[in-house]
Amino acid sequence: xxxxxxxxxxxxxxxxxxxxxxxxxxxxxxxxxxxxxxxxxxxxxxxxxxxxxxxxxxxxxxxxxxxxxxxxxxxxxxxxxxxxxxxxxxxxxxxxxxxxxxxxxxxxxxxxxxxxxxxxxxxxxxxxxxxxxxxxxxxxxxxxxxxxxxxxxxxxxxxxxxxxxxxxxxxxxxxxxxxxxxxxxxxxxxxxxxxxxxxxxxxxxxxxxxxxxxxxxxxxxxxxxxxxxxxxx
Amino acid sequence: xxxxxxxxxxxxxxxxxxxxxxxxxxxxxxxxxxxxxxxxxxxxxxxxxxxxxxxxxxxxxxxxxxxxxxxxxxxxxxxxxxxxxxxxxxxxxxxxxxxxxxxxxxxxxxxxxxxxxxxxxxxxxxxxxxxxxxxxxxxxxxxxxxxxxxxxxxxxxxxxxxxxxxxxxxxxxxxxxxxxxxxxxxxxxxxxxxxxxxxxxxxxxxxxxxxxxxxxxxxxxxxxxxxxxxxxxxxxxxxxxxxxxxxxxxxxxxxxxxxxxxxxxxxxxxxxxxxxxxxxxxxxxxxxxx
Numbered sequence: 001x002x003x004x005x006x007x008x009x010x011x012x013x014x015x016x017x018x019x020x021x022x023x024x025x026x027x028x029x030x031x032x033x034x035x036x037x038x039x040x041x042x043x044x045x046x047x048x049x050x051x052x053x054x055x056x057x058x059x060x061x062x063x064x065x066x067x068x069x070x071x072x073x074x075x076x077x078x079x080x081x082x083x084x085x086x087x088x089x090x091x092x093x094x095x096x097x098x099x100x101x102x103x104x105x106x107x108x109x110x111x112x113x114x115x116x117x118x119x120x121x122x123x124x125x126x127x128x129x130x131x132x133x134x135x136x137x138x139x140x141x142x143x144x145x146x147x148x149x150x151x152x153x154x155x156x157x158x159x160x161x162x163x164x165x166x167x168x169x170x171x172x173x174x175x176x177x178x179x180x181x182x183x184x185x186x187x188x189x190x191x192x193x194x195x196x197x198x199x200x201x202x203x204x205x206x207x208x209x210x211x212x213x214x215x216x217x218x219x220x221x222x223x224x225x226x227x228x229x230x231x232x233x
Numbered sequence: 234x235x236x237x238x239x240x241x242x243x244x245x246x247x248x249x250x251x252x253x254x255x256x257x258x259x260x261x262x263x264x265x266x267x268x269x270x271x272x273x274x275x276x277x278x279x280x281x282x283x284x285x286x287x288x289x290x291x292x293x294x295x296x297x298x299x300x301x302x303x304x305x306x307x308x309x310x311x312x313x314x315x316x317x318x319x320x321x322x323x324x325x326x327x328x329x330x331x332x333x334x335x336x337x338x339x340x341x342x343x344x345x346x347x348x349x350x351x352x353x354x355x356x357x358x359x360x361x362x363x364x365x366x367x368x369x370x371x372x373x374x375x376x377x378x379x380x381x382x383x384x385x386x387x388x389x390x391x392x393x394x395x396x397x398x399x400x401x402x403x404x405x406x407x408x409x410x411x412x413x414x415x416x417x418x419x420x421x422x423x424x425x426x427x428x429x430x431x432x433x434x435x436x437x438x439x440x441x442x443x444x445x446x447x448x449x450x451x452x453x454x455x456x457x458x459x460x461x462x463x464x465x466x467x468x469x470x471x472x473x474x475x476x477x478x479x480x481x482x483x484x485x486x487x488x489x490x491x492x493x494x495x496x497x498x499x500x501x502x503x504x505x506x507x508x509x510x511x512x513x514x515x516x517x518x519x520x521x522x523x
Contacts, residue, residue: 086429087428087429087431097429098426098429098430179416179418179422179426180416180417180418181414181415181416181426182388182414182415182416182417183415184414186417190417191417194389194417194418197303197304197307197389198304198306198307198389198390198417199306199307199310199311
């Protein structure tokens, strides 16, 4: 127990003295995570909205694929991306392996289906009567869509938050395609694994505390964004 | 009426599932054979030597040896905490300090092999053929920034990493820069990274030989005492950690250092790689092979 407490104390000092190595890891984590989130949302939200509104022949099959993507083991995504980007793989010429680009790619593949799935469900949950109402008040197609999306905004924000959570917590895939290279692809999660393996527990505790704080701050931000909509029942 | 039937069917299914899980759980609990926890390095584990040797010991003593494969630093830390009964590492100076600090009872010579400097066949830094490791490292520092290649370090305070650092020190260099990459991971992962980058790295010969087919890297180093890699085995001191299985640990040491096992160690790898991965070096072996 003493060991743990000592680790926590040293972790605090590492964080508050802005230890160089720790700051580098945090900066890289944020850069990779935010990039991955923006790209995942750019892909996932339109896809989710499209699946919610559009009726087409193989829609159910498409949704089944989407659900599969949501539940798919992330480490397998990491393996596939690795095999594609490896020297002996089809995309080896890109030089993306063991760079942040590969990490962002893997995380977009992992998170986009999650964002798409939750967005789709949120939009589908909007009362269809709203559409009739809006039309009866003279709204055109675009205005109807925007009205429905406004109603779904709480759910859509949760979709993005879920995607961010997934991205921030990913270890295996990011380790495989990123390589945990010090100063270039070492992020909070892979650093936690490394420091734990090396027995540098105060460092891995520091990583864990930062991850927790980031998650909490993001959630706070999200609650603020959801604003009044959360009060409506 | 229908409700009652539904409830009893549900209850029956539920109790079947619980019973099944219980049986599975009980089956998982094996009989009370002794367990020995051996903390060793990833390079020893990955060579396959322990998989080859230990089953005979386990059968002889009716025991199970659980092998924890971690970096040398962590193996020593695990030994210090008494989370293992015995450690097998290759960091002699740190091992001797371990015993001096009272964490281990005694260090026993087990075997040795060599570290090797690996690099791409094209050898852009031109270190192939330089017999001396220091010279090779000096060349790497001078040539790599412009040579379009790099050096990949394990960066994990393992035995291999410690040796790499002492070699930089011997050459009077503090490696830093874009050409010096640090993975913080085990030998296998580090070799994969070095291979992908077609970069230089240090490896123990065992891991290299077992991965050779998948790698496009060559051995570029020669014989150099700096590359000498001795392995030692240390039972954890029961005075420090009374819960360790000291008797079984001692039996394992006796068995590993025995002539028969040492002979098997010196033959390990010959069939598969054409050369042995380790050279036997226990006291008993040396006594019979002057």
